[in-house]
Amino acid sequence: MRTWPVIGTIAKRELAAYFESPVAYVFLVVFLLLSGFFTFSLGGFFELGEASLNSFFTWMPWLFLFLVPAVGMRLWSEERRLGTIELLLTMPVLPWQAIVAKYLASWAFLAIALALTFPVVITVNWLGDPDNGVIVAGYVGSLLLAGTFLAIASLTSALTRNQVIAFILALMLCLLLILVGFAPVTTMLSRFADIWLVDTVASFSVLTHFEGFQKGVLDTRDLLFFFSVIAFSLFTTGVVLRSHRAG
Amino acid sequence: MIKVENLSKTFGSKRAVDDVSFEVRKGEVLGFLGPNGAGKSTTMRMITGFYPATAGKVSVCGFDVSENPIAAKVKMGYLPEAAPSYQEMTVLSFLNFAAEMRGLRGEDRRKAVRRVVETCHLDMVLGQTIDTLSKGFKHRTCLAQSIIHDPEVLVLDEPTDGLDPNQKHEVRTLIKRMGETKAIIFSTHILEEVEAVCSRAIIIDRGRVVADGTPAELKARSARAGAVLVTLHGASVEAVKEKLSGIAALHHADVCPAPEGRVTVEAFPSPDAGAERDALAGRIAEMAIRESWKIEQLKTEEGRLEEVFRSITMPDTQLVKGAA
Numbered sequence: 001m002r003t004w005p006v007i008g009t010i011a012k013r014e015l016a017a018y019f020e021s022p023v024a025y026v027f028l029v030v031f032l033l034l035s036g037f038f039t040f041s042l043g044g045f046f047e048l049g050e051a052s053l054n055s056f057f058t059w060m061p062w063l064f065l066f067l068v069p070a071v072g073m074r075l076w077s078e079e080r081r082l083g084t085i086e087l088l089l090t091m092p093v094l095p096w097q098a099i100v101a102k103y104l105a106s107w108a109f110l111a112i113a114l115a116l117t118f119p120v121v122i123t124v125n126w127l128g129d130p131d132n133g134v135i136v137a138g139y140v141g142s143l144l145l146a147g148t149f150l151a152i153a154s155l156t157s158a159l160t161r162n163q164v165i166a167f168i169l170a171l172m173l174c175l176l177l178i179l180v181g182f183a184p185v186t187t188m189l190s191r192f193a194d195i196w197l198v199d200t201v202a203s204f205s206v207l208t209h210f211e212g213f214q215k216g217v218l219d220t221r222d223l224l225f226f227f228s229v230i231a232f233s234l235f236t237t238g239v240v241l242r243s244h245r246a247g
Numbered sequence: 248m249i250k251v252e253n254l255s256k257t258f259g260s261k262r263a264v265d266d267v268s269f270e271v272r273k274g275e276v277l278g279f280l281g282p283n284g285a286g287k288s289t290t291m292r293m294i295t296g297f298y299p300a301t302a303g304k305v306s307v308c309g310f311d312v313s314e315n316p317i318a319a320k321v322k323m324g325y326l327p328e329a330a331p332s333y334q335e336m337t338v339l340s341f342l343n344f345a346a347e348m349r350g351l352r353g354e355d356r357r358k359a360v361r362r363v364v365e366t367c368h369l370d371m372v373l374g375q376t377i378d379t380l381s382k383g384f385k386h387r388t389c390l391a392q393s394i395i396h397d398p399e400v401l402v403l404d405e406p407t408d409g410l411d412p413n414q415k416h417e418v419r420t421l422i423k424r425m426g427e428t429k430a431i432i433f434s435t436h437i438l439e440e441v442e443a444v445c446s447r448a449i450i451i452d453r454g455r456v457v458a459d460g461t462p463a464e465l466k467a468r469s470a471r472a473g474a475v476l477v478t479l480h481g482a483s484v485e486a487v488k489e490k491l492s493g494i495a496a497l498h499h500a501d502v503c504p505a506p507e508g509r510v511t512v513e514a515f516p517s518p519d520a521g522a523e524r525d526a527l528a529g530r531i532a533e534m535a536i537r538e539s540w541k542i543e544q545l546k547t548e549e550g551r552l553e554e555v556f557r558s559i560t561m562p563d564t565q566l567v568k569g570a571a
Contacts, residue, residue, distance in 0.1 A: 013344045017335055086331060090327070092321045094316070245297060
């Protein structure tokens with residue numbers, strides 16, 4: 001069977017499933033409200049007095065920390081709980097194709113959510129004269145960040161039939177990936193560890209790699225980091241799913 | 248079409264399926280019998296490639312399920328136990344999805360969906376989401392997806408579970424009809440179903456095949472198989488007992504008085520009587536005619552599948568002649 005039509009069919013079904021339940025709309029509203037609140041209120045968009053979306057993107061990792069695991073938690077745990085995984089994997093499709101298809105559908109859903117924040121871009125362009133290249137880079141970085149967290153959520157949702165457990169596990173792993181590069185944590189670490197060690201640990205953080213995008217720099221090392229975490233998580237998802245069936 | 252060779256599956260230290268081998272040819276409907284937890288579903292999951300086998304080999308239409316899974320799955324339709332389906336989808340979108348997964352597009356897809364909707368009587372609920380359906384409809388929706396690509400091989404795990412008697416009958420008729428052109432394997436614990444539908448049956452217990460044969464062959468293993476039941480009028484218990492003792496093929500007989508001067512006889516042939524066994528009913532009839540007793544009923548027991556099933560899967564009840 002050709003790979004892409006099958007992936008397309010599964011992804012289409014998966015994406016439609018998001019919009020067939022009210023959860024999708026709740027998610028979108030919460031995401032848009034929170035991103036607005038963080039940008040304008042906590043981020044001090046107006047007080048900064050500069051035409052940039054810095055306050056918008058700075059909060060993205062923290063927002064995604066809660067919202068992306070919420071999107072990804074049902075990926076495989078629901079299939080296993082309802083037994084539909086048996087249906088899906090006995091159709092002419094290879095497990096990796098199903099994993100990639102479901103992942104891409106959820107990623108597309110997050111991309112839609114991100115795209116719906118376009119009013120902030122319009123606002124900042126209306127108020128001043130921002131560097132739109134930096135804004136595009138920020139969006140690319142946000143999308144990659146969301147994809148990374150989502151791949152981790154895919155892995156934790158394969159581990160358990162319980163969506164709540166999948167959510168919490170994903171949240172904890174994502175939090176770890178943030179904290180190892182979070183300034184207060186790295187400052188604290190540097191008090192009793194050598195600087196090279198702190199830097200090595202921080203290089204595993206999504207924050208470290210997200211920073212470049214915020215400044216408008218597309219670095220291959222950052223891209224490589226995000227894509228390798230995604231690839232590793234999806235590969236492990238496959239291993240976990242197989243181990244359930246192998247007995 | 249389905250070939251299972253020395254298939255085994257262990258979960259941890261538990262051996263769920265132990266060295267199972269059988270074959271299903273085109274035009275055959277194989278009934279898969281066994282108590283709960285005997286390994287029926289596990290075997291079926293290995294046939295459909297959902298579980299990798301611990302040992303052994305499954306091939307479907309000549310394709311090895313573990314080496315060439317896609318080619319094997321293309322040929323197969325599968326109804327999993329409990330008939331899972333995507334709850335939030337409508338019946339129509341679910342069937343469209345199943346058809347697309349099977350590579351059916353455009354007009355082919357529409358035709359296939361129309362065909363299974365008709366076969367499974369789903370036209371009433373096409374626009375409903377699956378979670379609002381009754382159990383029977385859910386089941387038939389899942390059955391519909393398993394036959395949407397008109398597969399050569401069908402694996403059905405308890406296809407009549409949760410259906411009402413009319414629906415059960417319909418599904419059985421459907422399986423029987425499809426069985427003429429496909430290779431079908433289905434599991435059940437309703438024994439009458441096996442007699443009604445299957446051309447062959449396998450009984451599996453604790454992961455092992457304990458009996459394999461046509462329903463008639465299996466029934467013949469029953470202790471009651473070959474017993475003759477007669478109701479006589481105008482005879483006395485003593486006279487019947489006396490005359491019966493003259494029949495050589497008889498092992499023993501229960502003679503009981505019945506209301507209104509009748510006598511009922513349950514005569515068991517002796518196991519080593521050979522051809523005389525089958526003639527037992529005739530001998531008893533001749534005897535009655537000689538004595539001018541009126542025969543109200545005369546019947547040879549075919550044996551009961553239920554009895555065979557029970558005695559094989561619960562070995563402490565001694566009901567069967569000859570071991571499995």
